[in-house]
Amino acid sequence: MNPESRPDGYTLVVCEKPDAARRVSEALSGGGAEASVADGVTVFRFNADGEDFVVCSAQGHVYAVSDPFEERTVYPIFDVEWYPSDMVEKENANAGRRIAAIRKLSEGARRFVNACDFDFEGETIGFNVLRYACAGREDQALRAKFSTLTKEELVEAFRSAKPNAGQGLARAGRARHLVDFIWGVNLSRFLSQSALGSGHRYRTVSMGRVQGPTLNFVVEKEREIQRFVPTPFWKVTGLFKKDGETVVAAYSKDRLDRRADAARVTSDCSGGEGKVVSVRRSVVQVPPYPPFNIGDLQKEAYSAFGFSPSRTLQIAERLYLGALISYPRTGSQKLPRSLNYRGILQGLAGLSEYSKGVAELLRGELRPVEGIKTDPAHPAIHPTGERPRRPLDASESKVYDIVVRRFLSVFAPPAKREMVTVAIRVGEHEFRLGGGRTVFPGWTTLYGRYRGLKDADVPQMNEGDRLKVVEARNEEQFESRPSRYNQSSLLEKMERERIGTKATRAEVISTLVARGYVAGAGLAPTELGLSVVETMKRFAPSIITVELTREIEERLEGVENGSGEDRDLVRETVRSMTKQLAGLSTNEESVGREIDAALMATVAASYVLGDCPVCKTGKLRLIRSKKTGKRFVGCSNYSSGCRASAPLPQRGAIKAAAKPCQHCSWPVVYVLGGGHPWRLCVNPACPSKGVKRNEV
């Protein structure tokens, strides 16, 4: 049973993060909360309507599921329990201290309120803190449910807070952790152990509910590319003469499937005369793009700067910690009215590059364009209006600028474009040309450098004008081969398939790269990646399909609304895992042999820097000298006589560039670590070297 609470005690409010704790305290206290920090936990104290409040936050999960064994070679494991995170995750070493601080606060409490984000994870965080750190208060605690951190909503959430009858959401959230652990850890331990065959050092071969389908997207794309047979089609263009100017118009059907049809159009039109049959002009309004959520920001930073999604997230987090932008891990495209638009803009006006644009915005009414997507916990990413307290580095400046400009642009008026479409008839055939011109720049003055509107002028023409056909030509083209995913488009695919969360998708992609499952800028599966997918297809097919996620989602919803049992879900996970592991174990030798071979081949390939320009047939590879321990570049044909070699810097990670050196054809590498990546042709005798800058 629950221990007695102190009748003279305070109300302890548990939030998910300090930011929320502060907003809750401000909302309930009307601004009179007193903040202090103890053991890494920020605590707010105040009195409201005669009630003493103490508001603290867990700062994410402080409990994690794990198995009781310290040994990672043990499997299968189904005996999974919750532990303080610091006991099982070294990145969470501070969790124990935070738990202790909250436990201490709970001892003086009379009443408890769970005020974590109102979703599976938030519910789980609050439940675990109340159960394990507050001596079993999860059932008696009140649940404050809110989806934005505005004062009105917070006040109402606390006014209507009730105990969590049935704990459906928490049971579902906790079951999700168990299920993911049982799937992921058992498969990963099996794969890693099975690949130890040839006696090399341990290498993690992992698999999980999100990793599986994501890797499979890459593999399926590769198969699609391999299967692709380009079909030809024909494109017809007409060149007309108008007042001495050549006008190019496209045939009304933009592709013809047969050569003969295309040839007939060109012969019909050659030497003929065209007549302008319609000229349509219209003015369209182009509204600004909606405010950034993390996915949109990652996409935009990829296309504008070439930043990978995880790099963008890291940079955005640094800007957030510097109080320059709002919390970046948001799905929202909304800027609630409660934000002080004017205050933020006035802050930005102090930065010279924005002052002119801001001044203009401040003259009008401030009503942002918003998108459809929302997020229970956070608004869209926006600048805070604070000035940087330290100089930003180049990449931080870029991300900051794009966030600021996007924010400014949503308050700006739509751009106006004059669009023209002209139709020209030649006998029975019709050609069209169109163009557009920005007549009022609107938001593009602020954001146009990232998403411009291109002008394409159309010569002045009127209905009834007659134009001589200079030439009608047809051109054979081929459907283009599907392209591989890059980090940005793979992330988009995950988002579309509802795999992972906004906070973890980029991380999962990095994990696949780190594991050696995919490589290259155009993400291609490695031999290891292919082999792992193949193995899963045979023995644990559900782990690489999105259907597992769909099914778990559905069943979690059942648990949440009381129509299903969390125990049944976990029990069936164990049953299904047992069956699939049995299949794997029976074939451990052959599976292990194959994964091991693929792993070795992939590791070897990852050392290849490029083709050998000396013997032309070998590959230049990264090699570590047994004698000196130093690394250098050497040719794979060394044993058959090629002595091509080159020294390398001994510090920093080496990454091969996509193209060899244009001066000498030796590989170019990036040396990473420290400050900026250092681009280096490995050939010490490269003609580009030894040339002073002022001689170039």
Next chain:
DNA sequence: GCAAGGTC
């Protein structure tokens, strides 16, 4: 040296 999920 394992998953996926939160927050910093």
